[in-house]
Ligand code: HEM
């Protein structure tokens with residue numbers, strides 16, 4: 412297979428759609444900090460994000476080739492489908508993560524540490540220690556998912572301020588809605604792979620109520636960001652409206668549990684987080 416095809420396969424191991432939204436949280440947090448724009452740091456954040464987030468995601472995929480081979484949703488991924496050898500994948504992963512860390516070091520040590528925390532919580536906390544054993548797994552994966560926004564804030568301000576922590580908490584509050592409905596939609600996959608996500612080991616009411624609590628917290632956190640940082644009223648207002656729509660969709664799912672109603676919540680969820688991070692800098 413040509414080098415281009417192997418490079419494409421490695422890129423697919425970074426889960427481009429997920430990485431894209433994570434990059435929106437990086438740049439959204441950078442701009443939400445409200446500091447003057449440093450073009451050099453803004454440009455450096457691209458290799459930081461693609462290398463750090465992409466490399467960690469690809470490492471998670473490398474370590475989960477057994478699960479991916481079982482799930483219908485993931486068995487066509489580059490490693491289960493032999494588009495890359497293990498050696499080619501691990502060399503690419505190491506290169507990506509090195510690029511991310513080196514680029515981060517050109518900005519400041521807080522951005523480097525955000526990558527290290529993302530690597531730790533995703534690979535150790537989530538992939539190795541909890542994903543296959545406990546439903547609290549998404550807490551560790553969620554903290555990993557919150558690190559890009561913290562890194563973006565640190566790239567703008569030079570430290571982890573309360574605003575950056577609030578934005579990271581907003582990502583964390585969004586995670587249950589993002590994951591548990593796509594898990595429910597693919598419930599047979601997760602059962603076959605013995606992954607104890609909450610929808611697999613409990614019922615719609617239990618995980619639905621936790622999601623309701625988490626996205627109401629998301630709306631509260633977005634208003635807290637506005638009151639403490641003086642920016643983001645439009646983001647808080649719009650995200651509150653989207654959370655209300657999400658609550659209506661979740662209520663419909665809990666009254667009429669179905670894969671389609673679950674997928675509808677999953678697809679809608681992306682807009683909630685995107686609105687917060689795209690608009691947080693503005694009034
Ligand atoms: C514990 C953490 C997370 C878990 C378990 C998780 C799980 C998943 C799963 C199972 C999918 C479906 C992938 C597929 O179609 O094969 C997915 C897609 C996606 N994830 Fe995540 N995710 C996590 C964190 C995040 C974070 C932090 C973000 C961004 C802020 C994110 C953004 C996305 C996006 C944009 C997609 C594609 C959505 C679509 O296809 O419409 N994920 N995620």
Ligand SMILES: CC(C)=CCC/C(C)=C/CC/C(C)=C/COP(=O)(O)OP(=O)(O)O
Pocket residue numbers: 433463464467468471472475485525526527528529530533537552553555556557558559562
């Ligand atoms: C700063 C930095 C490096 C942060 C890392 C950000 C990051 C990659 C977060 C995603 C976390 C995660 C657990 C995704 C899903 O994995 P999964 O294995 O459950 O998804 P799958 O079933 O689709 O493979």
